[in-house]
Amino acid sequence: xxxxxxxxxxxxxxxxxxxxxxxxxxxxxxxxxxxxxxxxxxxxxxxxxxxxxxxxxxxxxxxxxxxxxxxxxxxxxxxxxxxxxxxxxxxxxxxxxxxxxxxxxxxxxxxxxxxxxxxxxxxxxxxxxxxxxxxxxxxxxxxxxxxxxxxxxxxxxxxxxxxxxxxxxxxxxxxxxxxxxxxxxxxxxxxxxxxxxxxxxxxxxxxxxxxxxxxxxxxxxxxxxxxxxxxxxxxxxxxxxxxxxxxxxxxxxxxxxxxxxxxxxxxxxxxxxxxxxxxxxxxxxxxxxxxxxxxxxxxxxxxxx
Amino acid sequence: xxxxxxxxxxxxxxxxxxxxxxxxxxxxxxxxxxxxxxxxxxxxxxxxxxxxxxxxxxxxxxxxxxxxxxxxxxxxxxxxxxxxxxxxxxxxxxxxxxxxxxxxxxxxxxxxxxxxxxxxxxxxxxxxxxxxxxxxxxxxxxxxxxxxxxxxxxxxxxxxxxxxxxxxxxxxxxxxxxxxxxxxxxxxxxxxxxxxxxxxxxxxxxxxxxxxxxxxxxxxxxxxxxxxxxxxxxxxxxxxxxxxxxxxxxxxxxxxxxxxxxxxxxxxxxxxxxxxxxxxxxxxxxxxx
Amino acid sequence: xxxxxxxxxxxxxxxxxxxxxxxxxxxxxxxxxxxxxxxxxxxxxxxxxxxxxxxxxxxxxxxxxxxxxxxxxxxxxxxxxxxxxxxxxxxxxxxxxxxxxxxxxxxxxxxxxxxxxxxxxxxxxxxxxxxxxxxxxxxxxxxxxxxxxxxxxxxxxxxxxxxxxxxxxxxxxxxxxxxxxxxxxxxxxxxxxxxxxxxxxxxxxxxxxxxxxxxxxxxxxxxxxxxxxxxxxxxxxxxxxxxxxxxxxxxxxxxxxxxxxxxxxxxxxxxxxxxxxxxxxxxxxxxxxxxxx
Numbered sequence: 001x002x003x004x005x006x007x008x009x010x011x012x013x014x015x016x017x018x019x020x021x022x023x024x025x026x027x028x029x030x031x032x033x034x035x036x037x038x039x040x041x042x043x044x045x046x047x048x049x050x051x052x053x054x055x056x057x058x059x060x061x062x063x064x065x066x067x068x069x070x071x072x073x074x075x076x077x078x079x080x081x082x083x084x085x086x087x088x089x090x091x092x093x094x095x096x097x098x099x100x101x102x103x104x105x106x107x108x109x110x111x112x113x114x115x116x117x118x119x120x121x122x123x124x125x126x127x128x129x130x131x132x133x134x135x136x137x138x139x140x141x142x143x144x145x146x147x148x149x150x151x152x153x154x155x156x157x158x159x160x161x162x163x164x165x166x167x168x169x170x171x172x173x174x175x176x177x178x179x180x181x182x183x184x185x186x187x188x189x190x191x192x193x194x195x196x197x198x199x200x201x202x203x204x205x206x207x208x209x210x211x212x213x214x215x216x217x218x219x220x221x222x223x224x225x226x227x228x229x230x231x232x233x234x235x236x237x238x239x240x241x242x243x244x245x246x247x248x249x250x251x252x253x254x255x256x257x258x259x260x261x262x263x264x265x266x267x268x269x270x271x272x273x274x275x276x277x278x279x280x281x282x283x284x285x286x287x288x289x290x291x292x293x294x295x296x297x298x299x300x301x302x303x304x305x
Numbered sequence: 306x307x308x309x310x311x312x313x314x315x316x317x318x319x320x321x322x323x324x325x326x327x328x329x330x331x332x333x334x335x336x337x338x339x340x341x342x343x344x345x346x347x348x349x350x351x352x353x354x355x356x357x358x359x360x361x362x363x364x365x366x367x368x369x370x371x372x373x374x375x376x377x378x379x380x381x382x383x384x385x386x387x388x389x390x391x392x393x394x395x396x397x398x399x400x401x402x403x404x405x406x407x408x409x410x411x412x413x414x415x416x417x418x419x420x421x422x423x424x425x426x427x428x429x430x431x432x433x434x435x436x437x438x439x440x441x442x443x444x445x446x447x448x449x450x451x452x453x454x455x456x457x458x459x460x461x462x463x464x465x466x467x468x469x470x471x472x473x474x475x476x477x478x479x480x481x482x483x484x485x486x487x488x489x490x491x492x493x494x495x496x497x498x499x500x501x502x503x504x505x506x507x508x509x510x511x512x513x514x515x516x517x518x519x520x521x522x523x524x525x526x527x528x529x530x531x532x533x534x535x536x537x538x539x540x541x542x543x544x545x546x547x548x549x550x551x552x553x554x555x556x557x558x559x560x561x562x563x564x565x566x567x568x569x570x571x572x573x574x575x576x577x578x579x580x581x582x583x584x585x586x587x588x589x590x591x592x593x594x
Numbered sequence: 595x596x597x598x599x600x601x602x603x604x605x606x607x608x609x610x611x612x613x614x615x616x617x618x619x620x621x622x623x624x625x626x627x628x629x630x631x632x633x634x635x636x637x638x639x640x641x642x643x644x645x646x647x648x649x650x651x652x653x654x655x656x657x658x659x660x661x662x663x664x665x666x667x668x669x670x671x672x673x674x675x676x677x678x679x680x681x682x683x684x685x686x687x688x689x690x691x692x693x694x695x696x697x698x699x700x701x702x703x704x705x706x707x708x709x710x711x712x713x714x715x716x717x718x719x720x721x722x723x724x725x726x727x728x729x730x731x732x733x734x735x736x737x738x739x740x741x742x743x744x745x746x747x748x749x750x751x752x753x754x755x756x757x758x759x760x761x762x763x764x765x766x767x768x769x770x771x772x773x774x775x776x777x778x779x780x781x782x783x784x785x786x787x788x789x790x791x792x793x794x795x796x797x798x799x800x801x802x803x804x805x806x807x808x809x810x811x812x813x814x815x816x817x818x819x820x821x822x823x824x825x826x827x828x829x830x831x832x833x834x835x836x837x838x839x840x841x842x843x844x845x846x847x848x849x850x851x852x853x854x855x856x857x858x859x860x861x862x863x864x865x866x867x868x869x870x871x872x873x874x875x876x877x878x879x880x881x882x883x884x885x886x887x
Contacts, residue, residue: 023749024717031481038378041370041439042387048450049394052405057470107533113555117453127579132502133570134575135310142564143313166310179461180517227398230513230541234548254400258514261404269351269408381693470730474793478744478800479720489745493732560693 018275053280060277063270069278073240073271075258083275085242089250092243093160093236094226101165102172102218109176114202126177128217132170141231149235154191155249158234162223171224175217179210216290223286227279229254253279314568317561318556329562335525335543343411344559346566348528352441353567354593355530356516357509359445360452365502367449375457376464377482377490388461395454406447411438411519414446419534433533437521441530441537444520448512452505459504463497463582464490464556475516496581503578507571513541522546540567639664640685641835645699647689654680655697656858662804662851666827667835669841669849669866673886675687677858678838679727682806685836686722687715702743703804720748723797724806724855728813729789731781731796737764738777740792743799759799767795768825787818794825805829807837811844823848842882854878 071082108129116122144163149155183206191201207214229252232238237249238259244250253275260272322329332345342347371391375384383403419436427433436442467490475489491498521536528538538546632665640662647655655677662668670678683689684697687708700707708718731740739746741760752755760777764770769791773784781792790810797805807826811819826835826848839845846866853863854877862869862878873879880886 024714027481027484027716027749028714031483034373034483035378035485038370038374041367042374043369045371045394045453046390048410049390049397052351052397052401052411055409056401130311130574130579131572132392134507134511134571134578136507136523136541136571137512138511138513138544139314139564139568139571141316142544143310143560145315146313146561147309148308176334223396227400228546229400230458230545231399233545237549254514257404258518261518271405273408276404279398280401283398284393287393290512291392319722338653441620468730469730469733470726473691473726474730474732475743475747476716477688477719477724477726478747478796479716479718480744481716484747488743489732492732492810495734541650 059273061272086256096161103169105172108173155237179213183257360448364449372460456505459501500582517542669845672855723802
């Protein structure tokens with residue numbers, strides 16, 4: 001290298017270093033600001049959660065007693081009464097939705113991961129599945145109304161379960177597919193090497209290894225649909241009676257909370273909080289269970305690899 | 306299945322579109338009285354978009370901040386339980402957000418934010434209305450609280466996908482943490498973060514019960530927001546409010562028509578979001594799902 | 595990180611390195627008091643003193659002492675897992691960025707201990723460039739922006755200066771002739787070897803005094819590797835280069851000095867020729883003759 005370029009290089013080195021020194025303080029300050037911003041965001045997000053939990057527990061406990069959990073709602077404006085039908089209704093509708101949605105979702109997921117490959121059709125199914133996950137639940141309610149309520153002629157458990165299962169299917173199939181995908185191929189190949197037919201491998205080897213992951217998906221979607229309100233308005237309608245049959249309206253917790261909260265009476269509002277406490281416990285218990293399941297699955301997968 | 310959904314909603318909405326035509330989208334009247342029926346969806350489209358826009362304006366930066374904190378700053382000891390808490394927040398049903406907003410949070414908003422804004426800044430048209438707490442502004446804020454867990458958990462996953470070699474490249478050039486984020490992480494994750502935001506937007510637009518409880522439920526031309534503190538109405542909330550009381554088939558069809566608009570809106574947003582997220586995962590070598 | 599105290603050392607650390615710098619005298623003195631394993635021909639640029647490093651509770655480096663000569667190439671070699679990558683990452687404090695990793699000891703660069711509490715690790719990385727195992731250009735940036743990234747990050751705004759430095763750095767990395775007409779194309783479009791040289795150019799643009807290369811050719815084909823080795827020969831005229839490699843031939847080809855490491859310990863350090871031809875330790879002899887590794 002000639003002396004000239006060397007001189008030039010030394011000049012550059014100095015220039016760059018000067019600029020950096022000038023910038024160092026500013027960069028530090030910006031860095032601090034960003035860090036503080038990030039921490040502030042976390043605090044901002046945690047405040048509402050804490051407040052929600054505190055309020056729900058504080059106000060909900062006041063309403064809790066045996067009659068509240070098992071009793072029927074009293075007439076509007078009258079104190080007392082319970083959310084028995086709502087609890088029962090939620091369990092029935094969500095249970096029925098799971099019975100419809102989970103098998104369909106799981107089968108779709110297995111189809112997509114094990115049999116479909118990467119053609120345009122399965123990719124299309126995958127894509128629309130994902131889009132469906134993001135559709136507003138109220139639209140699913142409308143679909144349930146048009147297809148079931150109008151056909152059967154009355155608001156019904158069927159319609160509610162159908163709408164909720166529409167929400168559930170894409171979630172379950174997505175999780176199923178993802179879980180099966182991460183099962184190492186060597187397990188499958190071991191099966192093939194033994195000359196086992198593909199359907200048997202899928203059922204007894206792949207599915208068995210993936211079962212906890214799939215369960216996670218199912219629980220996740222149950223937690224999700226148990227809290228849905230909007231689609232229930234136009235499908236199961238809500239009632240203050242206990243379950244009378246699959247073709248008639250039932251109540252559900254979210255619906256009951258909504259109705260209670262819109263009444264101007266304090267007793268109703270207390271009951272709304274009580275119902276909220278029950279619902280939040282239901283959902284959080286499911287979520288925490290899900291978390292534990294997911295963790296176990298993590299360990300299981302690690303052990304396999 | 307999606308086709309089934311689209312077909313069902315389309316069929317239900319057909320009568321109102323044939324009755325009102327394009328007027329259904331641009332009209333502002335909402336009259337269900339027999340013989341003088343007239344339905345226009347414009348105020349509710351505006352209400353939906355405005356409340357979602359507020360939710361995004363508040364929710365996206367905060368979500369980003371949380372995701373940055375969890376992936377880039379916090380030690381494992383803090384970040385793991387924190388992600389857990391944020392995920393719990395995502396699991397809380399919207400009806401509970403609604404209940405909390407209706408009985409607790411709206412008073413905070415009214416007294417701590419809206420009142421001062423109104424008293425000191427009412428010369429700005431946005432703020433020129435006596436705040437009541439049940440309005441588009443509150444709805445937007447509560448929506449933002451609801452979508453923060455969703456956006457931040459997806460963003461967190463996306464930031465995790467950014468390979469460490471990228472961060473190290475920036476650090477080795479003497480970048481600060483922010484410099485690294487700006488140079489190596491954000492460009493890499495840009496489309497993914499955008500996609501995550503759009504998914505959040507999809508949720509905000511479609512959210513029904515929460516909005517119904519706090520947006521103020523105005524009807525007809527009055528539902529066109531003139532200030533941030535006006536009572537409004539979104540597409541979804543109007544459906545929830547009137548579905549069981551629909552006076553006529555046409556009224557019902559109008560509500561389903563709102564659903565059709567909502568479906569279309571959210572489908573566009575969702576498809577856009579998915580394409581962006583998958584483009585990021587595919588386009589960048591070394592990027593994995 | 596104490597923000598206040600770091601400001602002053604920053605300016606000292608990155609200030610002009612004139613002959614009259616008092617810092618240099620300190621460095622000379624510290625060098626003289628150190629017991630040398632090998633007599634450097636010129637002065638020592640980096641001296642490593644008692645470095646220990648951990649991943650969680652696992653100790654990866656055990657009391658490493660080493661003098662690195664200025665404007666020469668030094669190779670760290672050894673079988674995988676011997677700690678050579680960890681050691682090089684300790685030299686610019688990159689090691690501690692890994693969650694759970696920590697290190698202590700002294701690394702003295704021109705008389706300044708980079709592990710001193712008053713030193714900002716960010717500033718250290720501006721003076722010590724690094725090239726990684728796998729080429730890692732910024733995928734969203736053009737070739738030009740990749741090279742300019744470090745300058746822009748550190749607040750250099752002068753467009754003309756940036757342009758000059760980018761050109762110079764690409765020339766320095768032997769890439770200029772190949773890319774001079776496509777500077778605005780994405781860096782990811784280049785071949786693996788070109789990408790690695792782009793990363794070298796990116797590091798050179800920062801005008802570093804020391805360049806760390808962590809197995810820079812392990813992801814490359816032989817021809818691309820050869821070009822990188824050629825480059826090392828060019829660069830070491832003006833730069834102190836430390837290169838990690840598990841490839842003995844490579845170490846023999848490029849390095850003036852070589853250090854052999856095993857299980858986190860420095861087994862032997864000396865002139866490359868001596869290490870390869872007259873190893874003092876049995877382990878080294880086994881390694882260089884290919885009996886294990």
